[in-house]
């Protein structure tokens with residue numbers, strides 16, 4: 167076969183789809199491989215069960231004797247399911263998941279052996295974690311990291327391994343993962359929200375943050391994907407001319423799911439059911455070979471774990487079906503990229519969704535309280551929220567007129583805008599009984615019947631209210647949801663805490679009634695948060711100018727955006743809310759900026775390699791064929807050869823000029839890289855990579871893509887867009 171590309175295409179065309187049949191109802195499969203409440207009831211003594219449940223519900227410590235009992239039962243359960251190994255399962259700051267398997271098997275002398283798993287192995291481990299990013303934390307403290315059991319996320323079995331969700335921290339307690347700050351943020355929002363709920367209902371003891379993510383992805387034939395070094399090493403195509411047909415006909419979106427993809431989905435969903443991941447929807451997305459799946463929402467910590475686990479499993483199941491899953495935010499130029507909407511809400515242990523309008527005026531006032539406080543939190547911390555979703559790969563999407571812009575704003579819809587306008591007119595200080603009744607009946611009390619059908623879907627908004635939840639839509643498809651969820655819950659916690667202080671002051675000092683005080687504070691919030699509310703088209707250039715006037719940040723690149731992470735205000739915020747120490751915040755910044763540099767560096771190397779070692783030689787080869795042809799024409803036509811070989815000569819010249827374009831820019835890019843690599847200041851280095859290395863990608867790509875249009879298809883080495891996107 168002439169090229170790896172043609173070989174891959176042939177293999178792909180010759181192979182039969184892998185069929186997957188479902189034999190069992192999903193409700194029967196659901197949670198079968200999870201050490202969940204049901205399983206615990208069966209396997210644990212009453213004391214152990216109550217001990218774990220107290221830890222799950224109220225964050226109580228599990229004592230050693232109970233841990234031993236739990237471990238022993240977990241082992242029995244796991245062995246009954248053919249499990250041989252266990253692992254602490256965690257999410258280091260690489261964004262991926264990590265595991266190191268240990269066998270239950272132990273020798274006990276004289277050639278005997280047993281299966282063993284004790285409380286100490288369940289509760290804590292010390293993996294050799296020196297190669298995980300620590301942002302300088304470990305260097306500073308010269309200490310190792312350890313993992314510690316998170317009982318709020320149940321253990322599960324994958325394949326033949328018992329996986330125990332854990333946090334990952336340095337010996338000195340600093341978080342080295344995404345889960346630890348998330349748990350702290352969830353605790354902070356619980357405290358703050360519960361305190362505010364008590365204005366409305368004294369019985370509320372706990373507030374839980376929920377997350378329902380929607381995961382977009384591409385499914386590409388594995389043989390074709392592996393034929394491309396850029397996809398293999400960077401998760402995206404660095405070059406490739408767009409296909410004549412792309413997504414312009416909108417014929418993929420919500421269309422019938424291709425058979426082969428459906429087999430993959432069925433198997434993936436079956437795996438997820440066993441693991442207790444409540445997948446609910448699946449459909450084709452806008453771009454060809456692009457899909458989306460979403461679960462039923464869950465408690466945020468569990469939802470984050472489930473998304474991380476899902477991303478891992480997707481890759482494994484896809485491989486069985488000869489697919490490669492691309493989770494990258496922008497795998498292909500010219501067609502839509504992928505995101506991960508984070509649907510977020512808060513609900514009480516009494517079963518009330520605090521972001522859903524209630525049935526009575528009082529519960530609707532509670533709704534408005536949480537609704538307006540969330541808007542205010544986003545307004546105060548918009549730059550930090552943008553930083554929470556910053557990555558080299560997500561930069562391709564934000565502001566690229568297909569995803570929410572890099573400017574954070576909040577969409578609330580026409581009806582709620584009107585409600586806020588009316589509330590803005592509330593009298594300052596004490597309210598007359600008439601005004602109070604009027605407010606409660608005609609403004610607050612009118613909310614429920616109009617809301618759900620009026621949640622206009624403004625797809626361009628990065629943070630939209632959709633009826634009973636906010637959708638944070640700018641999260642990247644590859645991202646670990648832990649980071650954005652930590653930031654969102656922290657800023658809302660801080661806001662609710664401040665709100666409570668203000669309301670209490672009005673009650674104590676101004677002698678206002680509770681509801682009067684709430685109305686008064688909310689009125690001021692409505693006035694001050696107007697700049698963050700935007701109902702228009704986020705893709706419109708006019709919005710950029712308008713947002714600037716409103717004082718909103720517009721950080722288009724990761725190096726710019728990340729600065730908000732280590733502003734004085736952010737450091738103080740995380741410290742105050744007990745979510746991250748200054749050391750932890752700074753460490754994260756370093757890790758993220760370093761990751762940015764490395765991503766661009768790798769892409770730059772791959773691009774240079776592919777352009778120089780694959781594209782240029784191919785272009786030369788084709789040029790030689792043309793030269794040979796011109797020579798032949800000259801032999802036949804002698805003096806008249808220029809007329810008959812005019813087009814060939816033109817092609818030869820064009821090829822030369824593109825080769826020159828590639829080589830000149832690649833040389834320039836390598837020089838820029840060399841320069842950047844000598845810089846000590848990582849912030850400056852990241853900026854240099856962004857502005858002087860990455861900025862050359864488009865030029866190099868331009869010449870390569872032009873050559874793709876000129877060179878004989880038969881010898882073109884890289885699998886083309888039409889093949890990647892339309893092979894089903």
Ligand code: ADP
Nearest residue numbers: 376377378379460461462463509510511634635
């Ligand atoms: P779409 O936004 O695509 O129309 P939905 O709004 O129905 O889809 O739901 C998307 C996701 O939002 C799902 O994961 C769903 O479980 C989740 N979701 C629904 N209600 C809530 C809520 N109150 N809190 C958090 N997530 C929710």
Ligand code: MG
Nearest residue numbers: 380507509637
């Ligand atoms: Mg949605």
